[in-house]
Amino acid sequence: MSHAIAAAADLNAPPVTKILAEFVTSHPSQGWTPEVDHEAHRTFLNWLGCAIGAANHESVESSLAAIREFQPAPQASILGRKDKVDMGGAALINGISSHTFDFDDTHLKTVIHPAGPVASAILALGEHINSNGRQIIDSLVLGIDVACRVGNAMYPDHYHRGWHITGSTGMLGSAAACSRLMGLDLQKTTMALGIAASQPVGMREQFGTMTKPFHPGGAARAGQLSALLAKHGFTSSPKALEAGRGYMQTVSTKCDWSEIDRALGKSFEISLNTYKPFACGIVIHPAIDACAQLRAQGVKAEDVESIELRVHPLVLELTGKKTPKDGLEGKFSVYHGCAVGLIFGQAGEGEYADDIVNRPDVVALRAKVNATTDTSISEASVDVKAFLKDGKEVHIFVKNAIGSVENPMSDTHLEQKFTSLAEPVIGKEKTRQLISALWKLGQASDLKQILSLCTPE
Amino acid sequence: MSHAIAAAADLNAPPVTKILAEFVTSHPSQGWTPEVDHEAHRTFLNWLGCAIGAANHESVESSLAAIREFQPAPQASILGRKDKVDMGGAALINGISSHTFDFDDTHLKTVIHPAGPVASAILALGEHINSNGRQIIDSLVLGIDVACRVGNAMYPDHYHRGWHITGSTGMLGSAAACSRLMGLDLQKTTMALGIAASQPVGMREQFGTMTKPFHPGGAARAGQLSALLAKHGFTSSPKALEAGRGYMQTVSTKCDWSEIDRALGKSFEISLNTYKPFACGIVIHPAIDACAQLRAQGVKAEDVESIELRVHPLVLELTGKKTPKDGLEGKFSVYHGCAVGLIFGQAGEGEYADDIVNRPDVVALRAKVNATTDTSISEASVDVKAFLKDGKEVHIFVKNAIGSVENPMSDTHLEQKFTSLAEPVIGKEKTRQLISALWKLGQASDLKQILSLCTPE
Numbered sequence: 001m002s003h004a005i006a007a008a009a010d011l012n013a014p015p016v017t018k019i020l021a022e023f024v025t026s027h028p029s030q031g032w033t034p035e036v037d038h039e040a041h042r043t044f045l046n047w048l049g050c051a052i053g054a055a056n057h058e059s060v061e062s063s064l065a066a067i068r069e070f071q072p073a074p075q076a077s078i079l080g081r082k083d084k085v086d087m088g089g090a091a092l093i094n095g096i097s098s099h100t101f102d103f104d105d106t107h108l109k110t111v112i113h114p115a116g117p118v119a120s121a122i123l124a125l126g127e128h129i130n131s132n133g134r135q136i137i138d139s140l141v142l143g144i145d146v147a148c149r150v151g152n153a154m155y156p157d158h159y160h161r162g163w164h165i166t167g168s169t170g171m172l173g174s175a176a177a178c179s180r181l182m183g184l185d186l187q188k189t190t191m192a193l194g195i196a197a198s199q200p201v202g203m204r205e206q207f208g209t210m211t212k213p214f215h216p217g218g219a220a221r222a223g224q225l226s227a228l229l230a231k232h233g234f235t236s237s238p239k240a241l242e243a244g245r246g247y248m249q250t251v252s253t254k255c256d257w258s259e260i261d262r263a264l265g266k267s268f269e270i271s272l273n274t275y276k277p278f279a280c281g282i283v284i285h286p287a288i289d290a291c292a293q294l295r296a297q298g299v300k301a302e303d304v305e306s307i308e309l310r311v312h313p314l315v316l317e318l319t320g321k322k323t324p325k326d327g328l329e330g331k332f333s334v335y336h337g338c339a340v341g342l343i344f345g346q347a348g349e350g351e352y353a354d355d356i357v358n359r360p361d362v363v364a365l366r367a368k369v370n371a372t373t374d375t376s377i378s379e380a381s382v383d384v385k386a387f388l389k390d391g392k393e394v395h396i397f398v399k400n401a402i403g404s405v406e407n408p409m410s411d412t413h414l415e416q417k418f419t420s421l422a423e424p425v426i427g428k429e430k431t432r433q434l435i436s437a438l439w440k441l442g443q444a445s446d447l448k449q450i451l452s453l454c455t456p457e
Numbered sequence: 458m459s460h461a462i463a464a465a466a467d468l469n470a471p472p473v474t475k476i477l478a479e480f481v482t483s484h485p486s487q488g489w490t491p492e493v494d495h496e497a498h499r500t501f502l503n504w505l506g507c508a509i510g511a512a513n514h515e516s517v518e519s520s521l522a523a524i525r526e527f528q529p530a531p532q533a534s535i536l537g538r539k540d541k542v543d544m545g546g547a548a549l550i551n552g553i554s555s556h557t558f559d560f561d562d563t564h565l566k567t568v569i570h571p572a573g574p575v576a577s578a579i580l581a582l583g584e585h586i587n588s589n590g591r592q593i594i595d596s597l598v599l600g601i602d603v604a605c606r607v608g609n610a611m612y613p614d615h616y617h618r619g620w621h622i623t624g625s626t627g628m629l630g631s632a633a634a635c636s637r638l639m640g641l642d643l644q645k646t647t648m649a650l651g652i653a654a655s656q657p658v659g660m661r662e663q664f665g666t667m668t669k670p671f672h673p674g675g676a677a678r679a680g681q682l683s684a685l686l687a688k689h690g691f692t693s694s695p696k697a698l699e700a701g702r703g704y705m706q707t708v709s710t711k712c713d714w715s716e717i718d719r720a721l722g723k724s725f726e727i728s729l730n731t732y733k734p735f736a737c738g739i740v741i742h743p744a745i746d747a748c749a750q751l752r753a754q755g756v757k758a759e760d761v762e763s764i765e766l767r768v769h770p771l772v773l774e775l776t777g778k779k780t781p782k783d784g785l786e787g788k789f790s791v792y793h794g795c796a797v798g799l800i801f802g803q804a805g806e807g808e809y810a811d812d813i814v815n816r817p818d819v820v821a822l823r824a825k826v827n828a829t830t831d832t833s834i835s836e837a838s839v840d841v842k843a844f845l846k847d848g849k850e851v852h853i854f855v856k857n858a859i860g861s862v863e864n865p866m867s868d869t870h871l872e873q874k875f876t877s878l879a880e881p882v883i884g885k886e887k888t889r890q891l892i893s894a895l896w897k898l899g900q901a902s903d904l905k906q907i908l909s910l911c912t913p914e
Contacts (some may be wrong), residue, residue, distance in 0.1 A: 062691045063691060064688040066691065069544075070544065071532065072527070075527070086527040089529065104811050162702035180480060194666070198624070198671065201656055203654060203655050203702060203704050205697055205701070205702045205703040205704070206651070206694050209692045210691050210692040214655065214691070218655070218656060226522040226723075232520075232523045233522075234520060234671070235667045236668040237666050240660065240663060243662040244619070245662045247662070249619065329850075337490055344802065389532065412513065
C-alpha cells in the first residue's frame with residue numbers, strides 16, 4: 001500500500017525546501033523597491049495595532065495564564081501589557097492577540113493572514129537578541145514571501161480540505177524569518193524549514209473559538225523553535241516540503257510548484273497584502289464604506305428619512321440580521337454596519353461593542369436602512385441612495401470598497417485604524433509617538449523605543 | 458467550492474471529542490484488570506529506559522541547547538541527565554530521547570509508538586505539580602487509549618498519506634493524559650482535546666533525521682500546553698475531532714467512528730502494546746531471536762562451522778548487507794544480527810556500536826552466516842540450522858519472534874533491555890533500584906525517588 005502511495009506521489013517536485021532556504025539566506029537586505037519596503041512598514045504597523053488592541057481580551061488573559069505556568073523568563077514583551085515572558089511564549093501570545101479581533105491583514109489570493117505568524121515570532125526573538133529595525137523589516141518581507149508562496153502552491157485544495165491556511169503555512173514563514181533574523185546559513189535554514197514542516201497548526205472547524213487566533217500564535221512559536229533547533233544542529237529532511245511523503249503533498253492534492261520560484265526575489269507577496277478597515281466580514285465593507293462617504297459629504301443621521309441599499313444576494317445571506325442584539329450579532333448585520341458608518345464614519349472594534357449596538361440613535365438609524373438584492377451588483381460593490389427629510393437624495397456607488405487591492409487603505413486611514421485600536425490601551429500620546437516610530441522602523445538601531453511605547457502607563 | 462466540500466464531508470459523525478473527554482474525566486482510577494495495570498507499568502519502564510539510554514545523544518544535546526535559549530525554569534527533569542528545564546521543554550526533550558534509538562514501544566495495529574507523546578508529557582507535568590504514581594499510571598492508560606483509538610479510526614489511510622501517526626495522534630493522547638492528571642472537568646478536557654486537534658506533529662519524510670524523534674516530543678509538548686490552556690479557560694470547538702472541517706476528516710479519508718467507542722472503558726489499547734527486544738528493524742528479529750536461543754543452548758561462536766538461515770525474501774531485500782561497515786549499516790544486516798545474537802545473546806543499541814560491528818570475532822562469525830530465501834516462511838518466522846565443527850547440527854525454528862504480540866517479552870527480558878540502556882548512563886546500582894521502583898510506580902506517593910534515580914552520579 002505504501003508503495004502505491006509513493007507511486008501516486010509526485011516524485012519529480014523541484015527542491016522547494018532548498019530553493020526557499022537559499023532565497024531567505026542570500027537575498028540582499030532591502031533588495032526590493034521602496035514600495036515593497038513601505039508595504040512592509042504598513043503590514044507591521046497594522047499587525048501591531050491589532051495586537052495592542054486585543055491586549056486585554058480574555059483569549060490573551062487565558063493564554064498568558066497558561067504560559068505563566070511554565071515560569072517563563074522575562075525575555076520578550078506582551079504587546080499592550082506590562083508583562084514579559086520567554087520569547088516563545090511572547091510569539092504565541094502576540095500572535096493570538098493580533099488575530100483575536102479578526103481585524104488584521106489578508107493576502108486575498110490565499111486568505112492567509114500573513115503578519116501574525118511572522119511578525120509575532122521575529123519581534124519576540126528580535127527583542128531578546130537585540131535586532132535592529134532593518135533586520136525586522138527584511139525578515140518580515142522574506143518570511144511572508146515564503147509562507148504565501150507555499151500557500152499559493154496549495155490553495156485552494158489545502159484550505160478547502162479543512163486547514164486554516166494561516167497556521168498551516170505560517171510556521172514556515174516564521175521559521176524562515178527567524179532563521180534570517182539570526183543569520184543562519186543555508187544548511188541550517190534548510191533544516192529550520194524542514195523542522196517547521198512537521199508542525200502545521202490549525203483546522204477551520206476552530207473558527208469562532210479562541211483556537212482560531214491560537215493558530216497564527218502557535219505557528220509563530222513553532223517556526224521560532226524550529227530556527228533555534230536548527231541553529232544548534234538539529235536535523236530534518238532537506239526535502240521536507242516537496243518529497244512524496246513531505247509536508248505539501250501530505251496536506252494538499254494541489255501542489256503547483258511553479259508558484260514557489262516564479263519571479264522569486266523580483267516580485268514579493270507582501271505587495272498583495274491588504275488591511276481590514278472594518279472589524280467585520282468583508283462582504284459588508286462596501287456598504288459601510290458608502291455610508292461613511294455619506295457622512296463625509298455632510299449627511300447626518302437625524303436628516304435621514306431612509307437609506308436604500310442594493311447589494312449582491314450573498315450580502316443578505318451572510319449578514320442579513322435586521323435587529324442584532326449584541327456586538328457579535330452586529331458583525332452579521334449590514335444594517336448595523338450602515339448605521340455606524342454614517343454616525344461614526346468608521347466600524348472598528350469599538351463600533352461593535354454591545355452598548356453601541358443597542359444605543360437608541362444607532363437602533364433608530366438601523367431601522368431606516370432597507371436592503372434589496374440585485375444580482376447585477378458584484379459582491380465587491382454596493383449602490384446606496386440616502387433619502388433625506390428635506391426631500392434631497394444622495395446617491396453613492398462603491399465599486400471596490402476601501403481596503404481592497406483595487407482601493408487600498410491610505411496611510412492616514414491605517415493610522416486612524418491603529419489609533420482606534422491602540423489609544424484605549426496605551427493612551428493618546430504613546431499612540432501618536434508609536435505611529436511615527438513605526439514608519440521609521442527600517443532605520444531603527446534597536447527595538448527598545450518601539451517596545452516601550454507598546455506598554456500601557 | 459467550500460459548500461461542495463462541506464457536502465462531501467461526513468456530517469453525521471458521532472460526538473467523538475465529547476465521548477473521549479467524558480471517558481478521560483469519568484473513568485475510575487485503576488478501572489481495569491491487573492493485567493492492564495501491569496502492561497502500563499511495562500510500557501512506562503520500557504519508555505523510561507529508552508529515554509535514559511539516549512540521554513547523551515546529539516539529538517538531545519542539540520534540542521536541549523535550543524530549549525536553554527528560552528532560559529527555562531527548572532521545573533522538570535531531563536531523564537538520564539542532571540539538567541532541569543520547564544515542564545514543556547522536558548516533555549519535548551524526553552519525548553525526543555525516548556524515540557531516538559527507535560527502540561521504544563509499538564502499537565502494531567497502527568504502528569503508533571504510544572508511550573513517547575503521553576509519558577513524556579505527564580512525567581514532566583507530574584513532577585512539577587507533584588502527582589503520585591497512581592495518577593501517572595491512570596493518565597498513561599487513558600491517554601494511550603485516546604491516541605490509539607483515534608489512530609485505529611484513521612489507519613492506514615492517514616499513515617499512508619504521509620503522516621507519522623505517532624505525532625499526529627500523540628498530541629491528543631498527551632492532552633487527554635495531562636487533563637486527567639490535573640483533574641480537569643469534562644468541559645475543559647473537551648476544550649483541551651480540541652486545542653490539541655489543531656496541532657498534529659510529523660511527516661514520514663523526516664524518517665532518518667532528528668525530526669523523527671522530535672514528533673513524539675513535539676506532540677507531548679503540544680498536548681500538555683493544550684491542557685494548560687484549557688485549564689485557564691481557553692476555548693476550542695467541542696467537535697474539533699469529528700466535524701466536517703475538524704481534524705480527523707481533514708487528515709484522513711478513512712474515519713471509522715466505531716473504533717472510538719467500541720468497548721470503550723472495557724478493553725484498553727495498551728494491552729496491545731509491544732516492546733522492541735532488538736535495536737533494529739522488526740524483520741531481523743526472528744533471526745536474532747533464533748541465534749540467541751542457540752547461545753542459550755550452549756552453542757559458542759568458536760564451535761560454529763556455519764549457520765544456515767531460511768528467511769522470507771523481504772528479509773534480504775531490506776537487511777541483506779553482508780559486510781556492514783558501521784553501526785548504522787549493521788542495522789540493515791541480518792548477518793550482523795545473527796552474529797551478535799550468538800555472541801552476546803542480545804542486540805541492543807550497544808551491539809550496534811561501530812567498534813562491535815568491526816570486532817574481529819563478530820566479523821568472522823558474520824562471514825559464516827548464509828541466508829537463503831524461502832517464500833514458504835512467513836516474515837515473522839525464521840528457520841536456522843547451526844552446523845558445528847564437531848559435526849553436530851542444531852536446528853531452531855522461530856514462528857513468532859520475541860517481542861511480538863504472540864510472543865511478548867517477559868518482565869525479565871524487559872529488565873535486561875532496560876539495564877542495557879540505563880546502566881551506561883546512570884550506573885549499575887541506580888539501574889537496579891530504578892527497576893524495582895518502576896514495578897511499584899502505581900503505589901508511589903510521589904515521583905521524587907524515581908526521578909532522582911534517573912539522574913547520573
